[in-house]
Amino acid sequence: MAKVLLLSVALTNAKIDPWHQGGYKLFTKSAEEDVFGVHQLTDDPSEAEVILFTELGGQGMFSELVRRHTYVKQFREKCFLFDPGDYSLPFVPGIYASLRKQYHDPARTRAGYYLRLDENPYIEFRAPHTNPKYLGCFIGSLENHPVRAALGNLPADRFLIEDTSKFALKMLVGGEEQDRHQFWSHYADAIDMGAFSLCPRGRGPGSIRLFESMRMGRCPVILADEWVYPERVDWPNCSITVAERDVANLPEILEANLDRAAELGLRARQEWERIYAPNVRFHWLVEDCLAMLHARSTSEAVAGRRVWRYLFDDGNLRRYLNSKKQLYKQFGQILL
Secondary structure (H helix, E strand, O other): OOEEEEEOHHHOOOOOOHHHHHHHHHHHHHHHHOOOOOOEEOOOOOOOOEEEEEOOOOOOOOOHHHHOOHHHHHOHHHEEEEEOOOOOOOOOOEEEOOOEHHHOOOOOEEEOOOOOOOOOOOOOOOOOOOOOOEEEEEEEOOOOOHHHHHHOOOOOOOEEEEEOOOOHHHHHHHOOHHHHHHHHHHHHHHHHHEEEEEEEOOOOOOOHHHHHHHHHOOEEEEEOOOEOOOOOOOHHHOOEEOOHHHHHHHHHHHHHOHHHHHHHHHHHHHHHHHHOOOOOHHHHHHHHHHHHHHHOOOOHHHHHHHHHHHHHOOOHHHHHHHHHHHHHHHHOOOOO
16 A cells, blocks of 8 residues: 655646646546455645656646645655646656667656646447447647658548548637537547547657547547557457558458457456546556666656756757747746
């Protein structure tokens, strides 16, 4: 049993939109509903064995606000971060939804998943169809990565591919409630119409669509060479992995697995219920943090500094400087 302190930097900072408290609220509720009953919440950072920052974007692109937090300075060795960002560098040990292979360290990082307060209410289990209308479906921006753009070349009679680059983000963030529900409903219906759900990487290697597909009972087709697969999930028996370079071969690959689509989809739903459902995800999140603690052979004070070497890789420095600019506009000071 572990005592766990859940918190979020958005809870005590008036300059951060309250929406960013969503991770804290969702995991607190999950702890209350936890079917395992092994780990307990505490408000005392001294007695906590795990201090977990459950963030939904308010922490800064490079965890600036978490790294400056009093608890991290006092109790660095037991602090962890739940981070759904696309470009996150693991300056703080934790669970990262878009964890890249080069950043993976069993003693510091685990691959995670996505949470939102405004979840699509139509993403619920639907029994697989005997004769699905499409072999595979994808609705999303085709501009976020070349592998997504390549989906647009798939045969239209076998694949439903819709590009939302021009409108989805604006509509979901600032649009009318009715428009959002129409889009959400159509999005879920599209996943339902396919034998498989195409889950290509976007700006980051992770994809919220993968977990939505599992929840609906559709086999995700994972196209994300850089992504680190979360542990515990039986991925070989609930998904299909296709290398990004093989997008053009999707018709042949999926046709060859069509007779397994329903079985894989049902198994995907079972795995979602086992690992990611609201009444279990708090437990497994804490278990991941404890596993990292037990695997640690170097103090976090030392290991955390090594992450800075990635700052000059793959556009990270540009994003880092842009993050400083945005945080300065928001808080009136430079946050390193």
